[in-house]
Amino acid sequence: MTLVQSSSSGRAAPSRPRRRASRSDPGPVQAAVAPLLAAHGYRDAHELRRAYAVAERMHRGQLRKSGAPYITHPLAVAMILAGLGLDTTTLVAALLHDTVEDTPYTLGEVRADFGEEVAVLVDGVTKLDGERWGDRREAETFRKIVLAAAADLRVLVIKLADRLHNLRTLGFQPPHKRERIARASLELLVPFAERLGIHVLRQEMDDLAFKVRDPEAHAGTGAALAAALRVADGTFGPAAARLRGTLAEHHLRGEVAVRPRHLYALHEELDGDVAGLRPHEAARLLVVVDGDESDCYIALGAVHAAMHPIPGRVKDFIALPKFNMYQSLHTRVIGPAGDPLNVIIRTRAMHPVAEHGIIAHLRETGDPAGTMAGRRDLAWLSRLLAWQSDAPSAQFLDSLRADLTSGHVAAFTPTGEIVTLPVGATALDFAYTLSPETGEHCIGVLINGRPARLATEVRSGNVIEVLTDPQAHPTDDWLGFATTPQARVHIQRRLSHDSAEEASRAGRDRLDRALAERGTDLLAAETHGESLAIARDLGFDEVDRLYAALDDGSVALDDLLPRFLPPG
Known part of the structure; x- marks a missing residue:
């Protein structure tokens, strides 16, 4: 989405008034939007013309790398979606999908002009501000898209159509950018299309990215x-x-x-x-x-x-x-x-x-947003949501790539529930896929009725029963054979929590002994809130963090003792 005209912040800087497009000449609008209206069966023509007029006015003066007016991009994205039979709201959002990111048009104006539903879709596909997020922008933008897709799957469908058109016009980008976009498409967007079952998009994106990454082999x-x-x-x-x-x-x-x-x-x-x-x-x-x-x-x-x-x-x-x-x-x-x-x-x-894929279901059910409740074909998205909030930015994209692995095996619970896992997943991954609590407390499995190790690789058709103990918890060696992001993120979080608890106990014991030698009771200080007050005075939001800092040496015992001891 590189623009020829831009400000120092990277956002478009069109020199024009920002108010409504209601006075736009209807002739050019009618001609430009005519193919879209035809593809959409001439339904809701007024709303589509109005959205196009706003998008054209806001992007006016901006050019694509090809030299074409920028409006050709959102119009092409809307055409792709119309060809798939998406609803009017999705097409309106597609026409407006870059306005909030690349023009002065605000999300509040989208909401006022076109309603909350369109605003939610536009917001879902809008990239986060690069100046604010820096190196974390790409990871956090994808996290935002995933969260938005959980509420409305059309966000992800618009993003796929957006990337498809960018791939179609990738030849106008410099070589290094072509390679980066093609690689990201194969690693993240194509797997999303596969997961949603939109094979017509997946296949074209596959081939376009292939052409960029290895033109000789493609030819x-x-x-x-x-x-x-x-x-x-x-x-x-x-x-x-x-x-x-x-x-x-x-x-x-x-x-x-x-x-x-x-x-x-x-x-x-x-x-x-x-x-x-x-x-x-x-x-x-x-x-x-x-x-x-x-x-x-x-x-x-x-x-x-x-x-x-x-x-x-x-x-x-x-x-x-x-x-x-x-x-x-x-x-x-x-x-x-x-x-x-x-x-x-x-x-x-x-x-x-x-x-x-999912688009056919959205058309048939009359539920354009697509609800996740009880849908087996969206179980992967539910699992992704279960671990994404615990993954830091630096880890999120790598984990997302692993979670979107195309190969899969299908195993069963004893009650016949189908559980899909990436190829190479283990019985421990199976347990965490059932739920984080099941994984955390598992102590073994029965595969096809026989005891098996947690490190055993799952095969399609396996019937797996997970054995649990409420007192069990992850150990360091689990990271050696857990393969799915959901399992690894939860194991790492629990191990970090256990390590922090151990450090807090060790630091508290050290302080307790030192105070006891001086005739002061640490428990009494904790009961009266003195410990928490001291911790916050030193910049710690919890007493346990202060004790852990004492254990790792970032707070010196000699500096801490005077704060607990009575004056004189």
């Missing part, structure tokens, strides 16, 4: 994919025809389509070796059936009857959905030409969720 993968798809009809044409026939034989109605892979996923899967890429590696067959879940299993049987299945390659994401509620059946078969083909089967109702 090579693109050329190999295009070459493979040019001759794909010979591989997929007969297979698709056979699938359509077998669906009809099993009295199923549906569609069969060829779905090309996206570049970054293909590059990662083949470890960059795309030379001689074959058609069956470049695409997959998608079967979308008209019916319910049971029809997917009938379709799976039909596929296996028509083409020989490869053993062990069936994945059932219907009975056990992914953490973002993605549902489909995946299988691999030998096609008519002898090639191994990947086939995906889902219902028509599953398809929007597979493509748009």
Whole structure:
């Protein structure tokens, strides 16, 4: 969001009056906003025109690195969101999302002009002031976004659309900034899109960041994919025809389509070796059936009857959905030409969720903000909220990157509750995922009914029962095998607390002995509030902190004793 015209504070400095855009010429506004109105089905046209007029006036005179007027960016972000079917409030917030950060327009004015709901969304995506937060700005801005998303998921969706458009125009940025933005996108924003199941955004962001980080590999993968798809009809044409026939034989109605892979996923899967890429590696067959879940299993049987299945390659994401509620059946078969083909089967109702994730749920439920209560696909966000407040800025981004790891395993509690964890997570991580209290007091686990160590790595399908003792607490060695941020942050906090308590006890014992030798009772001083008064006089908000300072030597015993002893 670098601006050509800016003040010394880094905020935009447009030379124009700041009041309303109500007198703006409607002609240019109408023409500029027309594609957005069309994408939104011409709903709430007046409100969108009004938001665009305000945003255009406030950003007037500001330019993008490309030389284009800055208003082209918020308009493009709103267009992305309109294409996904988001509501009017989200589009208005998208048009205004940079005004508070980069123009004199205030959050109070947003609230007065467009209401509280829009103001909350704009505030959620507004970066924190760099002068105030310094090196902590990026970490605390992401923490702010996470907290805002917990109240309204649209904050995160706007942020993703904002980053997508910035990636589309990244070529106008200097090389060092392109690399930084691309890396941050792959490490933080793409995983957020994955967690929310918005695959159409994730895939494009993946590929755009890939193009910046490794342009040669991106170009090579693109050329190999295009070459493979040019001759794909010979591989997929007969297979698709056979699938359509077998669906009809099993009295199923549906569609069969060829779905090309996206570049970054293909590059990662083949470890960059795309030379001689074959058609069956470049695409997959998608079967979308008209019916319910049971029809997917009938379709799976039909596929296996028509083409020989490869053993062990069936994945059932219907009975056990992914953490973002993605549902489909995946299988691999030998096609008519002898090639191994990947086939995906889902219902028509599953398809929007597979493509748009949480956005499909927001559209279907009529709850544009998206509530977290009882949603399994948002359990990851609940866990993130549980540990984020205890993570200092320096640790927060690293912990967030780890928590957003794309790979995952799904384990079960004895009552059948599904718990998703990153690959490599241990039984101790499982305990902390259930709750911080369960983790803190755990003493062992039963995995599939057998005793196991807390350091045991969790596998998909494990049934894990956590054994607890109210008197148990974390030990230093737990940090050697706890892998999730939630577990590590809580363990470190408890260990620090225990260490501080031990230091406080040691310091108090030392002071108590010294005073007793001089005929003074420390307990009496504490009872009458004298100890607290002395602590605060020395700059400590609690007596325990004073005692800990005495133990570590930052307060000298000889300097402290006179304050407790009677005069003379």
